[in-house]
């Protein structure tokens with residue numbers, strides 16, 4: 001089962017005269033999309049009554065909502081007050097996610113800063129473990145989804161992300177294929193490059209658990225030195241990574257995934273394009289199975 005949808009609201013949604021995200025679920029349903037990532041990237045709070053209403057509308061329209069936690073979370077820090085703040089943001093985001101009926105909370109773990117990478121990662125791991133205990137105490141049934149990051153100085157390589165997910169069975173990795181491509185200077189070219197990621201995922205999380213993932217996808221510009229520079233749209237074909245090999249892997253490995261498109265401005269339209277590509281690959285595969 002693969003769900004497709006946008007991160008946030010497309011430019012065309014506003015161009016058509018809509019103003020409120022409350023109209024998004026019906027708008028997405030009309031486009032045959034089934035997922036929606038609501039961004040709390042610039043603040044963990046959404047008025048509770050608004051969150052509940054949006055959650056109800058999403059449920060009515062068969063839209064699976066996920067939430068993106070604030071960008072300024074940094075669990076790699078040595079500063080206890082900074083950690084306390086980040087912890088508060090994650091708890092607030094999870095509270096809002098619950099009101100929205102969203103289970104998945106995507107988060108950026110933190111940046112390496114002045115520390116060694118090893119030290120920064122150990123901090124993230126320890127802090128995340130504490131936060132998961134607090135989420136359980138607060139009876140917030142969310143799945144924290146740490147993301148693979150696109151800049152070299154951020155915690156969130158593929159291996160780090162998978163290791164974080166081993167902290168608790170509730171956790172789900174967010175594989176951002178734009179980031180995975182950008183951080184290694186354009187690493188995703190051949191189908192084999194994508195397949196290596198899926199093999200690693202299943203080796204670390206196991207054949208069963210490893211099949212449930214969250215995905216971010218967009219074409220991306222990067223620099224050799226720092227990694228991620230800018231997200232582009234699907235029609236900006238000068239930039240990779242390509243989606244076809246990813247769709248092939250999703251089908252071949254029998255994945256259960258939500259694919260969130262993070263194109264600039266055209267995220268919903270591009271999510272539709274991604275869905276069409278996947279559906280075509282899936283149909284071809286089923287056709288071949290029947291005709292063996």
Ligand SMILES: [Zn+2]
Pocket residue numbers: 068106108147
């Ligand atoms: Zn993100």
